[in-house]
Amino acid sequence: MxxxxxxxxxxxxxxxxxxxxxxxxxxxxxxxxxxxxxxxxxxxxxxxxxxxxxxxxxxxxxxxxxxxxxxxxxxxxxxxxxxxxxxxxxxxxxxxxxxxxxxxxxxxxxxxxxxxxxxxxxxxxxxxxxxxxxxxxxxxxxxxxxxxxxxxxxRPTVLDQYVATADHALGNPSWVVGRMVEATGSAGTHVLEWVYIQLAVAAVAVALYQLRHVATERRFPGHHLVRTFLVIGLLGPGIYMLFPVVGPVFAYGPGASGTGGVQWAVADLWPHTAPSIAVPHQMTYDDLTPRNCMPSLHTAWATTIFIHSRRGPRFLRYAGAFWLLATLGATLGFGYHYGADIIAGVVFAVTIDAALRAHDRGWDRAGIQLVTYGATVFVALLVSYRFIPLEMARHPWVFGPLLVLATASVVHTYTRTTKLWDPKAVPAAKPLEAQPELV
Structure with a gap:
């Protein structure tokens, strides 16, 4: 013992x-x-x-x-x-x-x-x-x-003006989706709100499918959704401390939690009027609103639910896709996140899941390259939001596609690498043909 x-x-x-x-x-x-x-x-x-x-x-x-x-x-x-x-x-x-x-x-x-x-x-x-x-x-x-x-x-000051300026490169998606959600009325709002709040319950549903054989096999699988979910929740708030952002409904609307309401905002613009392009500055905000936007952890969690539901039955795959789309609609449509947060959240989630998969199977060259590439793209996104947001806003036809392509490249590399890691994806070796006996 x-x-x-x-x-x-x-x-x-x-x-x-x-x-x-x-x-x-x-x-x-x-x-x-x-x-x-x-x-x-x-x-x-x-x-x-x-x-x-x-x-x-x-x-x-x-x-x-x-x-x-x-x-x-x-x-x-x-x-x-x-x-x-x-x-x-x-x-x-x-x-x-x-x-x-x-x-x-x-x-x-x-x-x-x-x-x-x-x-x-x-x-x-x-x-x-x-x-x-x-x-x-x-x-x-x-x-x-x-x-x-x-x-x-x-973190008394926030960097919302920087992210909102950079978001012009993506077409200010929070403003666009916010108006769409507003047009759906109370029914659509209630559905999105329920999906947003019960994200952990959806994760448990997928995890229960992945862990359904634990009682009979008397062991846990090497990699499952709960591991990724928890690590994202552990590391994500550390990024909040480095890059404090409150979100468009707070920085550009009436959503402030502290006293004074809209007085903390740049202006009462969200979701009907996109902010103008101007030199961004750090801004003081109230002492009750969480700085929990960069990256969007709700998007990161929903992305991992989608990824891990791909191996499930058809109903679970459809549910995973619905939860991801509805979470994106809620995070943007309620003004909780900018488009730049969403992109960072996807890269963050994929990189963490790749690291846990690589750790489970043993680090090899492909795993190290994938995690290094994902981490590099994530850091590059944060640096660009902080130091060149004005250039991004003034040249959206350049930086918009670059942001999307950078995110897509991480997702593509993850998909390609994990398929190589999957033993079911590797075709079985053909049996050797019998050689004629020499007489």
Missing amino acids: LTAWRSPRAILWTVAVVVALGFLIALEVAARHYGVAGPITNQGREVIFAPKSGPLLYASMALMMVVLTWRERFIALGVAVGIDVVFFLVRWIVGADMMFGNGALWVLLGYGVIALTRRSGQERVLLLKGVGLGLLLVAGRKTGDSWLLITWKT
């Missing part, structure tokens, strides 16, 4: 757990410094108080259940629903906020205790991995909330 814990894989998992715990503690301390609760406190509150997102907690429990037998799954679901019914009745009686999800969190935590006290060997490891996968999705949401707090507290 001691030898097993000294194996390189066990040491790697131990280091990962310690780093993750240290990261959560650091975010908790940072949030407390600004006078609010951090991810650990917020998650702890949801054991008793109304959760922020019940569907997310049940989706997290569903991820954990991929390691259980069907009998155990029905028991776990029944216990979770039973606990939620009790909580729901108590909240209704005392007049508290109504939300479900506590039961799912209790089941997750309960199976963690079962893994440590009632399982041993590989069965314990497998169950802990399932519990960890579910809790990581939950913790990722809380971590993201704390990251957003840090962005608006530490």
Whole structure:
């Protein structure tokens, strides 16, 4: 047993757990410094108080259940629903906020205790991995909330004028799509809003298909959607800190979260009047609006859902395509992102997924080249938005196609390389023909 814990894989998992715990503690301390609760406190509150997102907690429990037998799954679901019914009745009686999800969190935590006290060997490891996968999705949401707090507290100035100027090269797509969404009325708005909010649930649906054989094979596949989803959420906010942007509905409209509303904006223009081309400047913004635009992580996540749904049945492939298109419509149509954010989000997602695939199969020349190329294009996009936005706006017939071609080249390289990595894409070798015997 001691030898097993000294194996390189066990040491790697131990280091990962310690780093993750240290990261959560650091975010908790940072949030407390600004006078609010951090991810650990917020998650702890949801054991008793109304959760922020019940569907997310049940989706997290569903991820954990991929390691259980069907009998155990029905028991776990029944216990979770039973606990939620009790909580729901108590909240209704005392007049508290109504939300479900506590039961799912209790089941997750309960199976963690079962893994440590009632399982041993590989069965314990497998169950802990399932519990960890579910809790990581939950913790990722809380971590993201704390990251957003840090962005608006530490980045008082934003770079929206630079991105909006560069966006002229793409034809100001947020303004165009914003008017289209406005014309669809409330029905179209509600659909896009639901898709935008429930993105993590869609990711879990694809992940459940990818992990459907875990219970029978007693192991996780080397690469799946949840890994990419979580890494994007971990690294993306770091880019927010380097390139703080609030979005067109805030910088060019009435969407400011802080006091004063539109007074923080350049002008009340979005979505009916595109901003004029002028020399951009950094601008001070309120202390409540997240600087969470560059890159668009919603686009990055939706892109990975689309990529990983390609191996699924027809319904899942159609759903993945719909979720990507609807997410693009929401991010642009609600004024949350510029077109430049969307392009950066696609390159960001493809590069991270390529890196995780390359790590899983062992780094080779093709993997190193793909990840290096994707990272180079991503950095080039950010640098161009920051330092040559005026030139991009004045020469849209040059820079517009360049931006699209650069993004398409990364996607094409990713597609071509991953097909070479896929053993199913390599034709089987023909059997050697029998040689005539020499007489």
